[in-house]
Amino acid sequence: MTGLQDKTGDMSGPTVLSVDAMGGDLGPAVVVAGLDRAATKSPDLRFILHGSAAELEKLVARHKQLKQRCEIRDAAGVVRMEDKPSQVMRNGKNTSMWSALESVRNGEATVCVSCGNTGALMALSMVRLRKLPGVNRPAIAILWPSRSPSGFNVMLDVGADIRADAHDLLQYALMGTSYARNGMGIDHPRVGLLNVGTEEHKGRAELKEAHDLIGARAAEARFEFVGFVEGSDLPGDVADVIVTDGFTGNVALKTGEGTASLIRQHLKDAFNYSFLSRLASLLAVSSLKRLSKRIDPRRVNGGVFLGLNGTVVKSHGSADATGVAAALKLAEQLAQTGFTGKLAARVASTALQPQDATPVDEETDT
């Protein structure tokens, strides 16, 4: 990987995304509709689309602009939501998911996007793309709507692995920093470690160890370590990157989603309560739309798999065209900043023993 590639992105010419069209809850028509939206916004974007060729050709034909910008790869098999990752790893060679990862593996595309089964996608990604040198556990990072200036915080891991030791948490901090820098344009991210209190004596032993490990790397890796943060800081303005194990992160993510969904339901009920309240909601329609846009989960659709030889964006299984387009936009940005290469350089440095570690070339990750 040369310095030039790192600065300009991995691809020259158009950005190519590899898209698994099957396996989402709403079927390939929604994926192709999302592709069309993304294509309209980004004239340089190209796609390799994986799935049933007969079905996909018909769908792509409906969108004029996609015809020239989409290459279809026939794959008969589909990974279902209920399939076990181990089965897919053994018998999944003919699936659209496998095929989509293959295009990243062989360098035809920079980033893979799928709405399919998360566990299977992570297992296949580990086997086909392989872990980056120095990475013990890959992680899934998501964007959490927050009070931070960018409007979002990065949280990882949200469920790639239920365990994480202190060294894994350090790697998550470095990977999250690289993601915040390249995916969100935050040059000097604030990094926090999720715990049950902000005092240094609190929490599990591996968290105290991780606290020291992460703190020691802050200056060299150019992030600000804010120490322990709490669940309430996930939507807060204390840290841009919040690091935790995949068990805690997954529970927190689903808790936040469930809470937002319950409040949306209450809001709807409140304005449907009577004739007068329905009238009021008509008058308040622009305020409510503004609110709804800010808390719309489709706007932040896309968990990113970090720590692999290639970047994979996992779109929500039930994503509609707006959601798919958001995931594609994220994938495009990561492709254009040359994220995979920068992340690789960043974590490679953690493979060294701390006492031997030499600063990574500053150029690599800016």
Next chain:
Amino acid sequence: MTGLQDKTGDMSGPTVLSVDAMGGDLGPAVVVAGLDRAATKSPDLRFILHGSAAELEKLVARHKQLKQRCEIRDAAGVVRMEDKPSQVMRNGKNTSMWSALESVRNGEATVCVSCGNTGALMALSMVRLRKLPGVNRPAIAILWPSRSPSGFNVMLDVGADIRADAHDLLQYALMGTSYARNGMGIDHPRVGLLNVGTEEHKGRAELKEAHDLIGARAAEARFEFVGFVEGSDLPGDVADVIVTDGFTGNVALKTGEGTASLIRQHLKDAFNYSFLSRLASLLAVSSLKRLSKRIDPRRVNGGVFLGLNGTVVKSHGSADATGVAAALKLAEQLAQTGFTGKLAARVASTALQPQDATPVDEETDT
């Protein structure tokens, strides 16, 4: 403990609550104002109030009805929010918190209520009230606003202890069942175990073991075990009682609070955006009030310490009079149902080896 006591509650005559008036963020005036509200609603309620007698006498004098129903116990010391639990255990004998627990310990009051430092309150409660026979780790249970018929789910532990093994989780399930039955009137609660997926093969080893232990006790302890649940089920309608370790529970609780708070802020901003939106918010005022009432965190103020010889209700540190009154109402209900005795009987049965366990007398916990 006789059957009669169990059915009518531990107290004969008026219900007496022991209240720590100091240590909350807003000071004793707010606590006394909350007392006044609770007293208005429940003519049989009596209070033992702990704190600076000089200060409390002045405050109580302002509320006519409290004079005859409040006994003041002078305690010069105050546990501050930043005090370490270990210091309070060593040097806290003169504090209002210590004194408030003492009234439960010596049987003058049934339930203790405090707005103070949670860690110190739990540590003091463990030392002064002691753990129930058969309980390894006490837990803190909270009510989570949900889609369940009662409007709330019980979650425990939210932070009494960052660890919990399979047997602790079984005890949490039994304690949570008893709380749901006596605190919320749910005769046959649905119990779920928090995990990162609902499939039985997922999650940490201790969770699989707990899954089997809890399932085996469901029929005899008269709850329905719904198996693994996810973070999104905390505000859902899948389980009435959700069991987890104190680390995960604390992160989930604070994540939910933080998410709700961010959305409330967005809602406020949306309606303050322009002159027209402010006008609309005036017209929508009753809808917004209805919503605000449903998501008002003050309505569910009160973590309950379970697994001790005596019940302790921890009110939020920043609770206002409405919040304090809600915590007192919860304490009153638990006192009147004879909750402490029923819980003790319920968990005592887990101290037996599973193969020796005999069903607890059905009368004890209904």
